[in-house]
Structure formats: C-alpha cells, structure tokens
Amino acid sequence: xxxxxxxxxxxxxxxxxxxxxxxxxxxxxxxxxxxxxxxxxxxxxxxxxxxxxxxxxxxxxxxxxxxxxxxxxxxxxxxxxxxxxxxxxxxxxxxxxxxxxxxxxxxxxxxxxxxxxxxxxxxxxxxxxxxxxxxxxxxxxxxxxxxxxxxxxxxxxxxxxxxxxxxxxxxxxxxxxxxxxxxxxxxxxxxxxxxxxxxxxxxxxxxxxxxxxxxxxxxxxxxxxxxxxxxxxxxxxxxxxxxxxxxxxxxxxxxxxxxxxxxxxxxxxxxxxxxxxxxxxxxxxxxxxxxxxxxxxxxxxxxxxxxxxxxxx
Amino acid sequence: xxxxxxxxxxxxxxxxxxxxxxxxxxxxxxxxxxxxxxxxxxxxxxxxxxxxxxxxxxxxxxxxxxxxxxxxxxxxxxxxxxxxxxxxxxxxxxxxxxxxxxxxxxxxxxxxxxxxxxxxxxxxxxxxxxxxxxxxxxxxxxxxxxxxxxxxxxxxxxxxxxxxxxxxxxxxxxxxxxxxxxxxxxxxxxxxxxxxxxxxxxxxxxxxxxxxxxxxxxxxxxxxxxxxxxxxxxxxxxxxxxxxxxxxxxxxxxxxxxxxxxxxxxxxxxxxxxxxxxxxxxxxxxxxxxxxxxxxxxxxxxxxxxxx
Amino acid sequence: xxxxxxxxxxxxxxxxxxxxxxxxxxxxxxxxxxxxxxxxxxxxxxxxxxxxxxxxxxxxxxxxxxxxxxxxxxxxxxxxxxxxxxxxxxxxxxxxxxxxxxxxxxxxxxxxxxxxxxxxxxxxxxxxxxxxxxxxxxxxxxxxxxxxxxxxxxxxxxxxxxxxxxxxxxxxxxxxxxxxxxxxxxxxxxxxxxxxxxxxxxxxxxxxxxxxxxxxxxxxxxxxxxxxxxxxxxxxxxxxxxxxxxxxxxxxxxxxxxxxxxxxxxxxxxxxxxxxxxxxxxxxxxxxxxxxxxxxxxxxxxxxxxxxxxxxxxxxxxxxxxxxxx
Numbered sequence: 001x002x003x004x005x006x007x008x009x010x011x012x013x014x015x016x017x018x019x020x021x022x023x024x025x026x027x028x029x030x031x032x033x034x035x036x037x038x039x040x041x042x043x044x045x046x047x048x049x050x051x052x053x054x055x056x057x058x059x060x061x062x063x064x065x066x067x068x069x070x071x072x073x074x075x076x077x078x079x080x081x082x083x084x085x086x087x088x089x090x091x092x093x094x095x096x097x098x099x100x101x102x103x104x105x106x107x108x109x110x111x112x113x114x115x116x117x118x119x120x121x122x123x124x125x126x127x128x129x130x131x132x133x134x135x136x137x138x139x140x141x142x143x144x145x146x147x148x149x150x151x152x153x154x155x156x157x158x159x160x161x162x163x164x165x166x167x168x169x170x171x172x173x174x175x176x177x178x179x180x181x182x183x184x185x186x187x188x189x190x191x192x193x194x195x196x197x198x199x200x201x202x203x204x205x206x207x208x209x210x211x212x213x214x215x216x217x218x219x220x221x222x223x224x225x226x227x228x229x230x231x232x233x234x235x236x237x238x239x240x241x242x243x244x245x246x247x248x249x250x251x252x253x254x255x256x257x258x259x260x261x262x263x264x265x266x267x268x269x270x271x272x273x274x275x276x277x278x279x280x281x282x283x284x285x286x287x288x289x290x291x292x293x294x295x296x297x298x299x300x301x302x303x304x305x306x307x308x309x310x311x312x313x
Numbered sequence: 314x315x316x317x318x319x320x321x322x323x324x325x326x327x328x329x330x331x332x333x334x335x336x337x338x339x340x341x342x343x344x345x346x347x348x349x350x351x352x353x354x355x356x357x358x359x360x361x362x363x364x365x366x367x368x369x370x371x372x373x374x375x376x377x378x379x380x381x382x383x384x385x386x387x388x389x390x391x392x393x394x395x396x397x398x399x400x401x402x403x404x405x406x407x408x409x410x411x412x413x414x415x416x417x418x419x420x421x422x423x424x425x426x427x428x429x430x431x432x433x434x435x436x437x438x439x440x441x442x443x444x445x446x447x448x449x450x451x452x453x454x455x456x457x458x459x460x461x462x463x464x465x466x467x468x469x470x471x472x473x474x475x476x477x478x479x480x481x482x483x484x485x486x487x488x489x490x491x492x493x494x495x496x497x498x499x500x501x502x503x504x505x506x507x508x509x510x511x512x513x514x515x516x517x518x519x520x521x522x523x524x525x526x527x528x529x530x531x532x533x534x535x536x537x538x539x540x541x542x543x544x545x546x547x548x549x550x551x552x553x554x555x556x557x558x559x560x561x562x563x564x565x566x567x568x569x570x571x572x573x574x575x576x577x578x579x580x581x582x583x584x585x586x587x588x589x590x591x592x593x594x595x596x597x598x599x600x601x602x603x604x605x606x607x608x609x610x611x612x613x614x615x616x617x618x619x620x621x
Numbered sequence: 622x623x624x625x626x627x628x629x630x631x632x633x634x635x636x637x638x639x640x641x642x643x644x645x646x647x648x649x650x651x652x653x654x655x656x657x658x659x660x661x662x663x664x665x666x667x668x669x670x671x672x673x674x675x676x677x678x679x680x681x682x683x684x685x686x687x688x689x690x691x692x693x694x695x696x697x698x699x700x701x702x703x704x705x706x707x708x709x710x711x712x713x714x715x716x717x718x719x720x721x722x723x724x725x726x727x728x729x730x731x732x733x734x735x736x737x738x739x740x741x742x743x744x745x746x747x748x749x750x751x752x753x754x755x756x757x758x759x760x761x762x763x764x765x766x767x768x769x770x771x772x773x774x775x776x777x778x779x780x781x782x783x784x785x786x787x788x789x790x791x792x793x794x795x796x797x798x799x800x801x802x803x804x805x806x807x808x809x810x811x812x813x814x815x816x817x818x819x820x821x822x823x824x825x826x827x828x829x830x831x832x833x834x835x836x837x838x839x840x841x842x843x844x845x846x847x848x849x850x851x852x853x854x855x856x857x858x859x860x861x862x863x864x865x866x867x868x869x870x871x872x873x874x875x876x877x878x879x880x881x882x883x884x885x886x887x888x889x890x891x892x893x894x895x896x897x898x899x900x901x902x903x904x905x906x907x908x909x910x911x912x913x914x915x916x917x918x919x920x921x922x923x924x925x926x927x928x929x930x931x932x933x934x935x936x937x938x939x940x941x942x943x944x945x946x947x
Contacts, residue, residue: 149329518724
C-alpha cells in the first residue's frame with residue numbers, strides 16, 4: 001500500500017460551495033504552508049532590505065561590469081595610495097590599483113565561499129542529521145559522536161591548522177576546510193528537528209499505511225523540518241564569509257591573485273592608521289553582505305514561526 | 314539527575330576526547346608527504362635537527378604507536394618541543410594569563426550586557442527600547458570581529474586616545490578594547506537568544522496556570538520563567554567560554570596581545586608545526602571538558618534532560 | 622435565579638489581529654448557582670475557553686480585549702477590580718483547571734515544590750506546614766502513596782495522576798467556583814471517567830460550583846445539572862441537562878447529538894455536521910450557524926435570533942426552534 005492516500009504536507013483545499021467559500025479564511029483559498037510563509041515574508045520590511053542587498057551583491061559577483069568598474073589588474077605602482085577622487089572613487093591601494101574596482105570584485109569571492117559552505121553544509125546536514133535523527137540506534141550514536149569530535153575543534157583554529165598545512169588555497173579549498181569543522185552545527189539542528197518531527201501524527205499515520213523509513217523521511221519529515229535549516233543556512237553564509245575574511249587576514253586563507261576583502265584588510269592593516277580608508281571600504285562591504293544574510297535569516301525565521309505549523313494532524 | 318545519565322555522560326568524554334586529539338594528530342601526521350618537512354614549513358633543516366624531530370615524534374613507528382606516544386606525552390603535560398628547542402607547554406603557561414584575562418573580560422561583558430539587554434527587551438517588549446535593542450544587537454552580530462576590532466582601535470585608540478591601541482603595557486586598560494571587541498558580539502547574540510527564549514517561555518501554559526492560581530506575576534516570572542529559560546543560555550555561555558579560552562586569534566592579533574591565540578599565529582607564520590598542533594589540541598581539550606560541565610549543569614536544571 | 626455565585630452578563634471579548642478583529646465572545650450571559658455544575662459545550666473557536674479566561678482575567682491583552690459586559694462574583698464586578706484584588710480572587714474564590722497537566726505544570730520543579738509554593742504564598746504558612754497540607758490534598762484527590770509523588774517531576778507522572786495534582790492545586794484554597802477547561806480531553810478514556818468522578822464528588826462534598834467546559838457531549842450530560850451550548854462566540858442554547866439532551870431546540874445542538882456514534886445504527890454513515898466551522902474574521906451574517914443549518918431561511922441571514930424560552934428554564938437562540946427534531 002502506498003502512502004499516496006495521505007495528503008502531502010502542503011495541501012490546498014478548494015471550497016466546494018458558496019457556504020464553504022464564506023467559511024474559509026482569506027476569501028476562499030486555504031493557504032499552503034509555504035504560501036503562509038511567503039505571505040508573512042511579504043509583510044516584513046527586513047526581507048526586502050535583505051533581498052535588495054543580496055541582489056546587488058549577486059550582480060556584483062556575476063556582472064561586475066554593471067558597476068562602472070575599471071580593469072582590476074590595471075595597477076600602476078606610481079599611483080599607490082591615492083586618496084578618493086573622481087578618477088578613483090575609493091582611491092587606490094598600495095599597488096596603485098583602483099580600489100573601488102577591487103572592492104567590487106571582492107564580492108564574487110566572498111559569495112562563492114558563502115554559497116559553497118552553506119550548500120555543502122545543507123547536503124551533509126540533511127543526509128547525516130536526518131539519518132541520525134530518524135533511524136536512531138547505532139546510526140545515531142556513530143554520527144553524533146563523529147559530529148561531537150569535529151565540533152570540539154573550534155572552526156577558526158581547525159581551519160588555521162589545516163590551511164597551514166596546505167599553505168593557503170583558493171576559495172574552493174578554503175570553503176571545504178571551513179565546512180570540515182562547521183558541519184556538525186547544522187547537522188545537529190537537522191537531527192533534533194527530525195527527532196521532534198518523528199513523533200508527529202502524520203508520520204504515525206504514514207507508517208500504519210505501510211510506508212517505510214526512507215520514504216517517510218523524504219516525503220513527510222524532511223519537508224516539514226526544512227524551515228529551521230533554511231534559516232540557519234542564511235546565518236551560515238554570513239558567518240562563513242566572515243570566517244574566510246578572518247582566515248585570509250591571518251595569512252592562511254586566500255592568496256593573490258584572488259581578490260578578497262580579507263586580503264584587502266590584511267594589507268590595510270599594514271598601513272593603519274595613516275591610510276584608514278583602505279580599511280574602511282572592504283569592512284563596509286563585508287558588513288553589508290553579512291548583514292544582508294543575517295537579516296534574511298531573521299525574517300525567514302519569523303515568517304516560519306513554529307506556531308504557524310500547529311500541532312499534530 | 315539519574316546516576317545512569319551522569320555515568321554515561323562522563324564515559325562519553327573519553328572517546329570524544331581521544332577522537333578529537335586523534336583528528337588533530339592525523340591532520341598533521343597522516344596526510345601524505347613528509348610530516349617533518351611540513352612541520353618545519355618546508356624549510357631546510359640540519360640533519361641532526363631532522364633526526365631529533367623524527368625521534369621525538371617516533372615517526373619511524375607505525376601511526377598508532379606514534380599516536381599513543383603523543384597521548385602519553387599529553388597526559389604528562391608534554392606537548393612536544395618547538396624547533397628552537399623550547400617546550401610548547403612552557404610557552405603555553407607563559408601566555409596563558411593573558412588569554413585568561415582577555416577571556417574573563419570578554420565573558421564578563423557577554424554575561425552582564427547580554428542578560429541585561431535580554432531582560433530589558435523582554436520586559437519592555439513592543440516598546441521603542443525593545444526595537445532599539447533588537448537593531449543594536451543585530452548590528453553587533455553582523456559586524457565581524459575583524460572589523461569591530463579595527464573600528465574600536467581606530468576610534469578609541471588612535472583618534473580619541475582614550476585607550477591603548479595595542480600591547481599589554483597599560484595593565485587593565487589594555488584589555489578594555491579587546492574585551493569589548495570580543496564581548497559585544499557575544500553579548501549581542503546571547504541577548505537575542507535569551508530574549509526570545511524568555512518571551513517564548515512567558516507564553517507557556519504553566520505560566521498562565523500559575524497566574525490563574527493567584528501567584529504574583531513578578532514571582533512567577535522570576536522563578537518559573539527564569540529556570541525554564543536557563544538551559545539554552547547556560548549552553549551558549551559554556552560554548553562561548555570554551556571558544557574564548559582557546560585563544561581569540563583575530564583579536565589578539567589586532568591588539569598585539571601575547572596570548573595563546575597570538576602564539577598560534579606566530580607558530581603558523583614561523584611554520585612551527587609542534588606549536589600549532591599543541592595549541593589546537595589544548596583548545597579542543599578545554600572544549601570537551603567545558604561541554605561536559607555544561608551538560609551536567611543543564612541536567613541539574615532541567616530534569617527532563619537526563620531522561621532522554 | 623436567587624443569589625447566583627457567579628453571574629456572567631453580556632460578555633464581549635475581541636481579539637485584535639493584523640488580519641482584523643475577531644469577536645471571540647459576542648454577548649454571553651448565564652448564571653451559576655451554588656453547588657451547580659454547568660457544562661459549556663462547543664467546538665474549537667466557539668469561545669468557550671476564552672470566556673472562562675476572561676472571567677479570571679488571564680487573557681493575553683493584547684491581542685485580547687474585554688470590550689463589554691460584567692462578571693459578577695456575588696456583588697462584585699470582577700472587571701472593576703485592580704490587579705491586586707484580582708489576584709486575591711484567583712485560586713481562592715475562582716480557580717481554573719487546565720486541559721493538559723503536562724503543559725500546565727512547570728516541568729523543572731517538582732510537583733511538591735509547586736503545591737507548597739501555592740500554599741505558602743497564599744496562606745502564609747511555613748514550608749513544613751505546607752508540605753503536610755500538600756500531602757493531605759493529594760490524598761483528598763485520590764493519589765496513592767502521596768509522599769513519593771511530592772518529589773516527582775511532572776513528566777514522571779502519568780496523565781491521570783498529573784491531572785489529579787492539578788485538581789488538588791485548584792481546590793487547595795477552597796474556591797467557590799471551579800472553571801474546568803476541558804479537564805479530561807487529553808486523558809485516556811478510562812482515566813477520564815475517574816477524573817470526572819473525582820470532580821463530581823468534590824462538588825457535592827464542598828458545594829463548590831463548577832463550569833465544565835467540554836466539546837464532548839457525553840461528558841457534559843453525565844455530570845452537569847445544566848448545559849450551555851456555544852457557537853461562534855454566542856450562547857445558542859441553555860437548559861437543564863436531561864432536557865437539552867432529550868429535546869434539543871437548537872439545530873446545532875441537535876446535530877451534535879445526532880453525530881454521536883450509535884452502535885444500533887451500524888450500517889449508516891456517521892452523520893457529520895455539514896460545512897465547516899465559521900471564519901470568525903468574516904462571520905456569516907445574522908445567525909452564525911445558518912450556512913450549515915437544515916432549517917435556515919431568509920430571516921436567519923438578517924439578524925442574530927434572540928434567546929427564546931422553549932420550556933421550563935430552557936432557552937434557545939433560533940427562529941425555527943419549534944421545527945427542530947432530535
């Protein structure tokens with residue numbers, strides 16, 4: 001027997017008579033779970049600010065030419081550390097490159113790291129966290145202990161250690177190393193979400209109809225557990241961008257010729273405080289990018305308020 | 314808390330601790346290539362030094378044996394020696410006080426400000442003050458430590474000359490800016506968490522039931538809401554404390570504080586492998602034990618925990 | 622009724638939300654006599670829980686607002702009292718029993734701690750005295766080996782025992798009125814009967830009055846002297862329990878009675894009330910039940926029917942009550 005007889009977690013009930021049309025909320029259409037979320041999001045100012053900022057940064061990453069940039073590598077050492085001017089909106093850096101251009105180009109690197117870390121974290125968390133939470137027993141024990149072990153090494157320190165051994169690397173490597181130590185957090189989150197979702201009514205119902213473990217997991221538990229993961233993923237983007245900047249600043253992350261805000265800050269440190277503007281611009285952009293994702297996470301979280309999902313079927 | 318839970322939890326420390334140290338060890342010594350060369354940062358070494366290192370780390374032996382020797386050393390407080398012949402453990406004990414002072418300073422700021430913000434925001438919910446606190450804390454968690462450190466250094470050190478820019482020559486004053494750099498961000502995230510936790514708990518049915526029995530609101534909040542909110546707060550505080558004790562690498566670098574974090578960076582820059590390994594191991598050990606303490610404390614606070 | 626213990630007079634409660642205003646309680650009035658049990662029957666959203674919480678003034682304001690009416694405890698209008706006086710009333714004059722004992726008890730304190738806290742704070746006695754009294758209370762509600770239970774945490778107790786603990790705390794200060802909000806809905810069926818029996822015997826022992834809120838008709842009929850039926854925030858029928866059961870005069874009550882599964886009618890479909898519960902944000906015009914009512918005519922869409930007397934002490938709010946068949 002299949003579990004197709006059960007309504008999927010989001011179901012749209014259409015009114016069958018005028019009576020029911022009058023009886024149903026929001027004028028005749030019962031909102032889907034995700035419809036409710038979208039409805040709330042649309043009302044949240046923070047969501048618009050976050051979406052706007054993220055859109056701008058994404059554009060910076062994929063189409064920097066839209067931002068009136070010059071050639072990031074057209075640097076003349078004789079133009080070193082010029083102040084802001086009509087020619088160089090943010091001035092020039094130590095090597096004489098147009099600072100504005102380099103800061104804009106830095107967005108791509110940061111976003112790359114953020115996206116890789118968060119997507120990889122989500123994949124790992126959904127695979128291992130869900131398995132640990134759903135199957136329990138020795139599966140849970142093994143996965144949880146493994147996670148505990150990696151969790152005990154602070155991310156920055158662990159990443160420092162590994163990257164030292166590699167003498168730094170590109171955005172992909174740095175992202176992978178960050179994930180190596182950051183994965184337990186989201187995995188634990190998924191695990192506990194799944195554990196509390198396991199006891200829900202619709203899961204018991206599905207099981208009485210003969211559905212087996214993996215199917216229940218895929219069709220019922222996961223879709224309902226995904227909300228906190230999305231929120232956390234937004235935070236992860238923010239924190240991994242910050243982590244990369246920190247690691248690069250400390251000298252173990254990205255290297256030239258990669259353009260990274262962390263690198264810019266490291267260089268700016270050597271000229272601090274005389275040429276403070278060198279510090280200012282990458283800092284500002286870094287904060288805006290991180291802030292945008294944190295705002296996104298906050299608005300998602302409020303929109304997906306657990307009270308929205310109610311209790312058992 | 315049931316005895317079973319206590320014993321189980323204590324026993325858990327062992328495999329996690331061993332596993333963590335193993336990972337750190339493996340990352341350095343098991344990855345392909347010559348560990349000695351890597352430890353030395355691929356700098357040329359005199360043959361005698363090279364052999365010394367090999368013997369010291371028992372590199373001729375199978376990996377498991379190497380690991381056991383390393384563990385044996387750890388238990389005796391021996392974290393190996395750097396290439397210049399100094400004991401890693403003595404370097405650590407030299408630098409430990411600085412990190413400890415920084416930790417205490419930042420932790421104090423986190424606890425005081427974090428909880429203060431949370432209480433005010435929860436009590437003055439829906440007022441301007443609540444919104445202001447939310448915005449402020451949001452700002453504080455957004456700004457990375459890297460940036461905040463520089464901003465504070467610039468504004469209060471360079472421009473206003475109120476506080477020292479770097480170093481520890483000025484006694485307690487030297488720790489003010491670095492503690493703020495670390496503590497404000499932690500206070501902000503703790504404050505937000507505590508606030509939403511307290512607000513959630515205030516909606517609890519048992520709170521309504523207590524009011525329905527005619528118990529005074531202040532008592533109900535002070536006793537019932539508080540204890541119910543404590544577990545996540547204690548957990549976060551523990552994690553943050555362990556993180557601080559491991560050495561705040563970025564902050565110590567910006568403010569030039571000779572603590573454990575700074576030692577780590579120096580170790581990396583001079584490619585002093587044993588130093589790096591030792592410090593990361595220490596940090597992990599601190600983490601595991603802090604976690605243990607926090608877990609046991611939480612089980613005492615909330616009796617449901619030990620029944621999982 | 623002469624000298625009612627509790628008299629609810631034209632109570633109105635609104636919920637102001639982002640999506641609009643909901644009239645959760647829209648003009649409810651009834652009187653509760655000494656030693657009397659009134660069952661308030663209704664589905665979710667009928668206003669049955671809200672009206673009780675309004676009386677005890679434990680609604681969350683905002684979003685809830687008491688916008689009209691009085692709640693008379695003897696000569697005193699509870700809505701005129703300040704918070705300090707209201708606190709005196711709660712627990713000692715009017716007590717409430719909640720539905721789920723595992724959420725209504727604080728999970729991080731022992732059951733004993735919570736009872737002792739109540740007795741110490743409200744009676745001003747010492748901890749030792751409070752503990753002794755707590756033991757007596759637990760015995761009174763029929764909990765075996767009470768000494769052990771005092772040191773138990775709520776999650777260690779079964780639903781039935783935990784609910785008895787809640788009953789103990791509710792009657793600890795000898796209140797005149799007990800508002801029991803679905804006290805058995807989260808319990809197993811066998812345990813339900815025991816708890817109801819306990820409540821019944823407490824009422825007859827102490828002449829305490831009780832408002833028994835439930836959605837379960839059988840519970841209501843078994844214990845109550847009178848039954849009040851609520852729908853969409855309104856009181857639609859009120860009368861002696863046996864009378865309402867035998868001769869319901871409101872279409873909703875009749876439909877509720879018909880939908881009780883009857884083992885004699887085993888070949889028929891379970892009769893359900895057609896339609897869906899009303900959307901309180903945009904309530905139907907006139908009588909709120911008309912979209913689902915088999916007797917509805919045009920007049921039912923115009924205005925809410927007034928309460929008509931249809932028998933001795935029996936009123937109903939329906940234009941077509943004389944047509945209503947059980």
